[in-house]
Amino acid sequence: MKTKKIYENIIDTIGNTPIVKLNKIAEGVKSDIFAKIEFYNPAGSIKDRIAKYMIEDAEKSGKIKPGDTIVENSSGNTALALAVVCSLKGYNLKIVIRDSTSPDKLKILRALNVDLVLVDSTLPPESPDSYNNLAPKIAEEIPNSYYLDQHNDKKNNEAHYMTTGPEIWEQMEGQIDYFVAGIGTGGTICGAAKFLKEKDPNIKVIGVDPVGSIFYEYFHTGKKTKPSSYLIEGLGDEFLIKCVDFSVIDDVYQVTDKTAFEMTRKIAEKEAILAGGSSGAAVWACLKLARKIDRPARIVTIFADSANRYLSSIFNDSWLKEKGLL
16 A cells, blocks of 8 residues: 655645646637646645745845734735745745735735735836835845745745746656646746746747736736726736746736626636635636637646635625726
C-alpha cells in the first residue's frame, strides 16, 4: 500500500494544484480550454504562492525576523495568504484593504485575527489615504515593520516563474498554444509567461483587464487614462505598477463586471466549479480568443480563487440587482 505523505505544516501544501479541462463551457469552439485550479491552495487562492515565496525570501535576505510586522495592501487574497504564512512563522500582519471588498473575504480575515485598515474605495488615486498610498506610509510609522509591496516587488513575478509556470509546462507536457490570465499585480501572468515563453517562444499570452482599469488602454495606446470604479476583485489597477511586464504579453482583452460575473456563474452551472470573478473574466477571454482564432488550439488559464469569497456578492441576486448587473 502506498504511504501518504505527511506535511510538516499547512504552508508546505502550497502549489502543485491541478489542471482541469473545461468541457461544457467550451462547447461550440474548436480549441481546448484548461484551467489551473488555484483555490486548492490552503488559504484558497493563487496568492498563497507569493505569500510563501516573498516572506521566505525576505527571511533569507535578513529583511525580517519573527516578531516583526508585515504590512501590505490587498484586495483580500494576498491578505488571506499572508494571514496563514505569518501566523505559522510568527509575524504580525497589518493589511490595508478597500471598504468595497467582498464581505465574505472580510469575515475570513477577521476570523484569522488580521489587523485590518479599511480605506474609502471612492478616494482618488492621488489621495495620501488611498488604497495604494496608505500601506507604505503605515509601514514607515511602525517599528520593525516590512512593506511587502506585491505590486512593485518583482519577487512576486519570480514566485510564479519558479512555481506556476513550471507546473503548467509539466502538466500540459509542453503542449500549450495560449496562456490567458487576468492582470492584477501582474505577478501571475508575467512570471508564468516569462517561464513559458522561455520554454516555447511560440506561446502567446493574453491578459485580461476590467473596464475601469488602466492596463488595457496603456497596452494598446501607450497612454495613461483616468481610472474608474469596477467591481471585479483582484484584477486591474489605477496605477502602472512595476510587476506588470508588458513585454511578455501579446494582447490584452477588456471585460465588464457584468460579463465576468455572468461567466463566473455559468462556470458553476456548466462545469460544477465554484470559482471567483476573475475566473469568469478569464474564461470569457478564453472563449473570445477561441472564436477569434477559430482553429484547434490548447488554451490554459488560471482560476485564482473560489466562490466562497463571493457568496454575498457575485452569487447573490440581490447584490447584483443593487449594482445594476442582474
